[in-house]
Amino acid sequence: MREPTVRDRAVSTLLWGAGISWLVPVMGSMMALQTIVPADRLDWLGRLYSWGQIALTGSRWRAEVHPDVDPHRPYMFCQNHVNHFDHCTMYRATPHFKQGLELDEHFRYPVYGWFMKQRGTIPVRRGSGGQTPEIMARMRRERDRGHSILTFPEGTRTRDGRVGPFHKGAFFIARDLGIPIVPVAVTGMQEVMRADSWIIRPGHTVRVFCERPVETAGIPDEGIPELVERVREPIRRRVDEYWEKSEGL
Numbered sequence: 222m223r224e225p226t227v228r229d230r231a232v233s234t235l236l237w238g239a240g241i242s243w244l245v246p247v248m249g250s251m252m253a254l255q256t257i258v259p260a261d262r263l264d265w266l267g268r269l270y271s272w273g274q275i276a277l278t279g280s281r282w283r284a285e286v287h288p289d290v291d292p293h294r295p296y297m298f299c300q301n302h303v304n305h306f307d308h309c310t311m312y313r314a315t316p317h318f319k320q321g322l323e324l325d326e327h328f329r330y331p332v333y334g335w336f337m338k339q340r341g342t343i344p345v346r347r348g349s350g351g352q353t354p355e356i357m358a359r360m361r362r363e364r365d366r367g368h369s370i371l372t373f374p375e376g377t378r379t380r381d382g383r384v385g386p387f388h389k390g391a392f393f394i395a396r397d398l399g400i401p402i403v404p405v406a407v408t409g410m411q412e413v414m415r416a417d418s419w420i421i422r423p424g425h426t427v428r429v430f431c432e433r434p435v436e437t438a439g440i441p442d443e444g445i446p447e448l449v450e451r452v453r454e455p456i457r458r459r460v461d462e463y464w465e466k467s468e469g470l
Contacts (some may be wrong), residue, residue: 271309279423284314300405302373317369378416399438406459
């Protein structure tokens with residue numbers, strides 16, 4: 222990707238200004254309402270926020286959802302990790318209320334971090350791999366409420382746009398709780414904003430692919446690596462096909 226020009230920086234500054242001007246009042250409203258109304262009753266407002274945040278990057282958004290994804294069944298959605306907009310990128314793709322797993326250090330971010338803590342987002346300590354008794358207990362509570370979980374099993378944002386190896390911790394918990402996993406591949410976001418840059422580049426199409434769910438119940442410990450690859454493979458394939466097509470243009 223070429224180095225940003227003066228124009229790129231100016232446009233990006235305007236887009237960041239617009240995005241923050243959207244984030245602060247909408248998240249502030251949700252935080253105020255969440256003091257009296259459960260977060261899942263305000264999911265329509267979260268979807269509105271997600272729509273606005275992606276639209277204000279100057280991106281077009283499309284979603285394809287496999288017909289086997291049941292809108293009434295809790296899932297763990299496993300998504301490739303590109304940038305700080307990832308949770309907004311896929312949130313509207315399905316009607317599920319999704320509770321996220323997020324690095325605990327992100328809870329220190331002004332407004333965003335405060336909102337996530339109040340909403341009930343599940344904190345993960347760096348290096349824990351997403352597998353601790355506390356995380357499992359929190360995920361069980363969300364499942365029992367009919368909520369889904371959104372996780373980024375790479376554990377870090379991609380630097381080259383490709384899909385990295387997955388940590389196994391959350392897969393053990395999904396198996397123990399009997400939560401099926403939906404692989405989620407996102408393409409186009411690497412061009413919008415890279416992990417090593419704060420420059421937003423408008424004019425791209427971001428696509429979300431929610432693939433066929435993968436059942437987890439009854440898988441033995443020795444079968445977890447195979448489960449991980451069954452989830453990772455359709456994500457990797459979508460992303461690699463996207464880059465191969467882009468390079469061929």
